[in-house]
Amino acid sequence: MISCGSQSREKDKRQITKDRSAYSKDIKVHAIKKDKAIIVGANQTENYLPLLKGKRVGIVANQTSVIFRKDGRENTEDKRFTHLVDSLLSLKVDIRKVFAPEHGFRGNADAGEHVEDGIDTKTKLPLVSLHGKYRKPIPKQLENLDIVLFDIQDVGVRFYTYISTLHNVMEACAEARIPVLILDRPNPNGYYIDGPTLKIENKSFLGMHPIPLVHGMTIGEYAHMINGEQWLANEQKCTITVIKVENYTHNTFYSLPIRPSPNLPNDQSIKLYPSLGLFEGTNVNAGRGTEFQFQRYGAPFLDKTVLSFSYTPIANFGAKYPKHKNVVCYGEDLKSENINGVMTLKWIIKAYQNSTDKSLFFNTNNFTKHAGTKTLQQQIESGLSEKEIKATWKDGLEGFKKTRLKYLLYD
Template identity: 65%
Template structure:
């Protein structure tokens, strides 16, 4: 019997031996799960695979698109990719920063200014302010661009829009781009409404589903090969892959990908609760449980036994319903999501007496990618019926997606 099978059998035997002990069930289950996780080869992000990309950067003038998640992991802690490459004598000329900034401290939607990185002295060009796409002048003098940002696999999460605009700019300036791949914590399923072309923008630049089930490297390949970049241009693209990753891999993000996604729970629920961003309902911003709860002062308090009061905090200076008692639900104990759920959105709408207070129509359409979802909820359609209307678009997308899967 293989050593791994013997190990698993031993774990299961221990579970059986102790399962009769009162109060031990949860601890035993935790040990069993952790034992199995520990036996799986550790995922290695592309940034750690320096042997693959250092030769591509030697004697080149390099631009880096990065934020606080752009790190190389070590046995104890991590170092930022930019710091590591400078130590390795790579000639980095400029850093490009997405939403939330290079160090990831800006609020959602807050304009990020150009500046100088105090640690390295490198100039930082913001891609979340007046210009979201690098200009030819900003790329001038660079031989190659490296993109390394942790994504969470949700269409309205703006890092994939930044990726697309950087790829377009590199194509126009004839500059090669390297994408260092990272796991998608929501890469185990494809679901949600598909973006309609007439609603595309920075919250969704291509006609893909809300949850698209691809790593950022796979998505880059799809953008390029499907000629979805502006004017159908293609860029000289290199995607450096992950090691020991599959789309079913559970991955714990060691660094917040943005200020309001503090942990794995919020990241997993984000595709569903993120739709509240297009409403007047608070989705946990202004608390320490962002995207793990929802509520509003205008919702029917008699229908809920849970409430909270949003306050300004890290990542949310002006949260919705600030200083108001919000009535709603805590969903932090939900099982790992395998699909987009509309039950919470439908519940909140149903229990809002004054319906005119609920949707922010323009914003909701941009987040949903279609105007139909709001109409369906307003009509009182159940989730099952709404999801049927997504089916054909999802099937069409999956036929395209499969061509670019690496893992």
């Protein structure tokens, strides 16, 4: 006899398997659109293969680390692109190991999930997790490497952890005197800067530097800032080379052809992520456990007479244990919300104000890590309006914009 708990677990496994299959399909055939003029760093093999020739190479990569077909027209299987690692191996580059960030090398681990070291089943290369026992490569893991290549698609939000991984890799390589080669990619939220600036006493893996929540920089630009602002331990500098994106400016629209993590499935989720990502520091569900991640929010303790939209999170690919799993949540559906060039607090303020039990709302320590400051929670709890709160960000934003100018690679 199967217990109710076992039945529930079996159902969850079936759902996760189904969602994983859908995600795999999404990676293979999701359209490359509106951005054919963009040539990402990885596609410019003529510019970086000479830097890898005769070198023992480590690669920091995930499912977004791909080389696109030049015509972008092929519709079947993986014909639109090949993985960078596969391409470099075919070109006889001596890859010794792959370092995997949050969500893993193939991008299928939950947010925050511990990722184990292992062997990649396709290439048989050793996989070194940078989101498991270690988040910074240790000296032993860098032994016998001459260069480390970093190629990961970012979305330009401080608590999206790939820039923290970038910092840790640069710091470890600086200590080991190993150069880092960065293949740059566009930032889909790179056309604006917004949000509270992190206070350094709140430094964590969700934010390591005193920058606004939306920073408006590519990975390559951010690497230059890390060096230039002396953010590495002991004010070290990492030797970096950035292969720039061709035909890109910060005002160029870029639709990500591959989702950068399991719970950012489309352009709308990426636009809303800076605003709805703050719910990660609360007990409100931000769409995890549905097919509309970061396009809705809800909780069972929100007033359903005001927030009448309802949904029930279930275990799925990328969210084995979503908040309020199998419980009806009340909130708002934002999948059609038109938002560009702004991070807004209106939804988190509205949710807090319509909580039937406000003591349930904030996970204070986690919210502070996401916000980068203790002040934001206090401001929301005290009833300040969005306009009043945003006015307190002005000095931090203006200071950062001036600093940022020194490191921009694109107009």
